[in-house]
Amino acid sequence: MSIGGTMAQEKKKILTLWEWHMVEVPEIVGKLYEDFEQRYNVDLVVETLGFPELPKKILMAAKAGTMPDLVEIFAIGVLPVLVEEGILEPLGPYIEREPGGKEKFLSQYLDYDLTYYKGKIYSLPIYDGSWGLFYNKDMFKEAGIDQPPKTWDELVATAVKLTIPEKGQWGLALDGGDNETLNGAFANFILQNGGRIGIPPEYGRAPEFEVSIKDIGINKPEAVEAIKFVIDLINKYKVVPAFVTSPARISREMFAKGKAAMLCDGPWNIPIVRGFDPKFDWSIAVFPWPKGTKQKAMSLTTGDTEFAMSRSCEDKELGWKFIKFMTSKESIGYWAIHGLTVPTRKDVIEMREIKENPLLKPFLEMLEWKPVSIYSHMPPQLDAALDIFMVEIHTAVLGKKTTQEAMDRVAEEWKALWDEWREKYGE
Amino acid sequence: MVYVFILPMFTYMVVTCIYPLFDALKMSFYNVVKGRTILVGLDNYIEVLREQYFWPVLSNSFFFTGFTVLGHLLIGLGFALLLNKKIKYRNLWRALQFIPWLFSAVVVGCIWMLLCLPTQGFINGALFELNLGSLAQDWLGDPKLVLATVTVANIWTWYPFFSLMILAGLQGISKDLYEAAKVDGVGRWGGFLYITLPLLKPIILTICLLDAIWTFRFFDLIWVMTRGGPMKASEVMATQVYKIAFYNFDFHRAAALGGIMTLIMLVLCLIYLRSYHSAEGGG
Numbered sequence: 001m002s003i004g005g006t007m008a009q010e011k012k013k014i015l016t017l018w019e020w021h022m023v024e025v026p027e028i029v030g031k032l033y034e035d036f037e038q039r040y041n042v043d044l045v046v047e048t049l050g051f052p053e054l055p056k057k058i059l060m061a062a063k064a065g066t067m068p069d070l071v072e073i074f075a076i077g078v079l080p081v082l083v084e085e086g087i088l089e090p091l092g093p094y095i096e097r098e099p100g101g102k103e104k105f106l107s108q109y110l111d112y113d114l115t116y117y118k119g120k121i122y123s124l125p126i127y128d129g130s131w132g133l134f135y136n137k138d139m140f141k142e143a144g145i146d147q148p149p150k151t152w153d154e155l156v157a158t159a160v161k162l163t164i165p166e167k168g169q170w171g172l173a174l175d176g177g178d179n180e181t182l183n184g185a186f187a188n189f190i191l192q193n194g195g196r197i198g199i200p201p202e203y204g205r206a207p208e209f210e211v212s213i214k215d216i217g218i219n220k221p222e223a224v225e226a227i228k229f230v231i232d233l234i235n236k237y238k239v240v241p242a243f244v245t246s247p248a249r250i251s252r253e254m255f256a257k258g259k260a261a262m263l264c265d266g267p268w269n270i271p272i273v274r275g276f277d278p279k280f281d282w283s284i285a286v287f288p289w290p291k292g293t294k295q296k297a298m299s300l301t302t303g304d305t306e307f308a309m310s311r312s313c314e315d316k317e318l319g320w321k322f323i324k325f326m327t328s329k330e331s332i333g334y335w336a337i338h339g340l341t342v343p344t345r346k347d348v349i350e351m352r353e354i355k356e357n358p359l360l361k362p363f364l365e366m367l368e369w370k371p372v373s374i375y376s377h378m379p380p381q382l383d384a385a386l387d388i389f390m391v392e393i394h395t396a397v398l399g400k401k402t403t404q405e406a407m408d409r410v411a412e413e414w415k416a417l418w419d420e421w422r423e424k425y426g427e
Numbered sequence: 428m429v430y431v432f433i434l435p436m437f438t439y440m441v442v443t444c445i446y447p448l449f450d451a452l453k454m455s456f457y458n459v460v461k462g463r464t465i466l467v468g469l470d471n472y473i474e475v476l477r478e479q480y481f482w483p484v485l486s487n488s489f490f491f492t493g494f495t496v497l498g499h500l501l502i503g504l505g506f507a508l509l510l511n512k513k514i515k516y517r518n519l520w521r522a523l524q525f526i527p528w529l530f531s532a533v534v535v536g537c538i539w540m541l542l543c544l545p546t547q548g549f550i551n552g553a554l555f556e557l558n559l560g561s562l563a564q565d566w567l568g569d570p571k572l573v574l575a576t577v578t579v580a581n582i583w584t585w586y587p588f589f590s591l592m593i594l595a596g597l598q599g600i601s602k603d604l605y606e607a608a609k610v611d612g613v614g615r616w617g618g619f620l621y622i623t624l625p626l627l628k629p630i631i632l633t634i635c636l637l638d639a640i641w642t643f644r645f646f647d648l649i650w651v652m653t654r655g656g657p658m659k660a661s662e663v664m665a666t667q668v669y670k671i672a673f674y675n676f677d678f679h680r681a682a683a684l685g686g687i688m689t690l691i692m693l694v695l696c697l698i699y700l701r702s703y704h705s706a707e708g709g710g
Contacts, residue, residue: 056673081676084462168547178654242545244568244657250544259547383674394657398570417675424459 012043013318018058019072021305022048025271028338036325042318062087069313070322075123075306076114080205080380083117084425089309090120094320109344110367114376115306117205123308124327127341131188132362133287134255134263134273138280148285152229155288159239162261171239173260174230178247179386181393184264187374189230191297192289195222198377198414206380208426211418218414219407228403231396244394267363270340286362296369342367379417388413455682471683480659480667488663491578492642496635498582503589510590511597528587536651539580543567567653570660577652577661581642589634596630597623629703636699640692664688
């Protein structure tokens with residue numbers, strides 16, 4: 001593998017790839033890339049960029065006609081615009097040619113709608129994103145608490161008991177300062193309260209008809225009640241430190257440094273917490289739900305990393321081989337075991353090393369609840385929609401608007417985004 | 428022959444500056460409608476001006492730019508006057524005061540973010556240690572304070588540029604002028620007012636204008652510290668352009684807002700040129 005340049009070797013084919021995981025887990029993806037190179041006698045030219053920068057670079061490269069053959073994407077954030085701009089190759093025809101056809105091939109994976117746009121599939125996912133409750137076992141023990149909270153009431157009681165401001169210790173760290181705020185701090189509560197965030201799933205990502213405010217879930221009673229519950233954790237019970245100025249990296253650090261007893265986060269945070277080398281015992285539990293809830297729901301961001309092929313890829317068959325290789329049982333299994341991610345393949349989930357891993361167990365348990373891909377029911381301009389939510393949730397947390405007023409505003413602005421998208425890319 | 432020497436620089440400017448500028452301006456008059464890119468005239472500009480956040484964001488940009496330039500000027504001038512005197516270890520002080528300038532905006536953003544954290548930040552921690560806990564604030568979380576906080580961080584980063592330039596100007600002023608003024612009974616304050624300031628005027632005007640242009644389009648520091656929040660209280664035009672382009676995927680509207688920014692900076696340039704000419708004439 002050559003990084004940032006070519007190491008041309010005779011008779012070797014060259015594939016170019018833009019990705020971000022060589023920054024985060026180079027030992028895992030580096031090995032997989034090398035395995036692919038050896039197996040197919042290919043020189044994979046990898047260019048690594050940070051996760052937030054990559055989609056921007058892809059969009060600019062598409063306009064300049066300098067796209068690589070393959071790209072790693074955060075499909076839920078960028079797939080619609082990449083497809084509408086004619087950047088990505090549909091994978092349907094390649095999947096059809098696999099033994100057993102499309103149905104058999106895709107049945108190996110968990111159900112995803114985020115890899116699709118307007119009925120066509122464009123990418124295959126590597127790992128999943130669900131949210132659990134990280135907790136500091138030592139702090140729990142010290143406070144005489146036997147087990148992590150199972151219900152919202154228990155969550156409040158536990159967080160209150162563990163909040164000791166004079167010691168600089170807080171009950172619960174929540175991500176309140178970046179675009180993950182909706183997913184990280186609110187989505188689970190909304191879904192578990194029987195609420196919905198965006199439009200009904202059957203509408204698809206970009207409906208051809210006008211979306212009505214009535215169709216949007218974020219300002220409906222179940223969602224607003226759940227959001228109020230989280231705002232109470234912040235303002236009434238005062239168990240959340242510095243919500244407005246705590247993006248994910250700060251809330252993670254607070255947990256890892258023993259400043260916060262609990263943290264809502266996904267499995268991708270496991271290596272981050274380990275990286276801080278915490279001097280306490282910690283674990284992960286399933287997300288607490290409201291007392292008396294019959295249907296436990298969860299937020300599932302789904303397909304946190306995916307591989308797709310550019311339309312300008314010269315050797316598309318080879319490009320497809322790469323995507324197939326990276327999403328094979330062997331590769332996803334290796335990544336899941338060594339990177340502690342929630343795999344997207346059913347056969348990998350059944351692997352002993354995955355099933356019996358205590359840190360992955362709660363995430364796998366939650367996969368059996370009713371999984372909801374909230375982002376696929378939000379406006380296709382996902383970052384704009386998340387930013388709108390963040391602005392308005394801050395107005396509610398800071399007491400400038402009621403929760404209902406703030407969420408009504410979110411619904412209005414989201415509707416405007418759908419209208420804008422339909423105007424731009426509708427039939 | 429002159430044109431041959433100018434050609435490489437001119438070509439470089441056309442390729443890297445003039446062409447992209449005109450391409451972006453052209454883009455601002457087009458938009459995508461039902462999958463096709465069509466000419467829409469001034470629609471993008473009208474839409475941007477009608478946007479509910481336009482005026483608050485413009486006002487934030489002027490606040491951020493105005494107070495940054497003022498802060499740079501006052502601190503830079505103060506340091507330059509101090510470091511122009513024969514003080515002990517003068518060269519060491521001159522070197523030390525440049526430290527903030529050595530950091531990139533991203534590093535400065537991270538440093539100030541950590542300083543300003545409400546629960547574990549240095550500033551509030553120090554206030555509590557000094558029994559001034561009542562003054563502790565959520566510096567980046569309070570919409571009333573956030574813009575002032577990022578402005579202070581920005582002032583801290585760039586004032587060394589001002590002190591460097593003003594110091595160079597001070598060193599070019601002949602001591603004889605002060606001696607002559609002293610003979611005429613002019614005090615230290617009078618010397619500063621009637622000799623130092625008028626002779627520094629061209630330098631001050633130049634650096635203030637450059638600073639205003641750089642700051643008006645400044646992005647990195649605010650992005651790292653607040654991303655324009657909370658409640659858009661620290662949103663400036665540069666961060667808004669970025670959001671329209673890469674959050675809304677609306678490059679055409681982003682180009683229109685960028686065009687308005689360019690226009691504002693052109694006006695600043697014209698003001699500068701006018702002031703510069705009058706300063707030159709006055710000098």
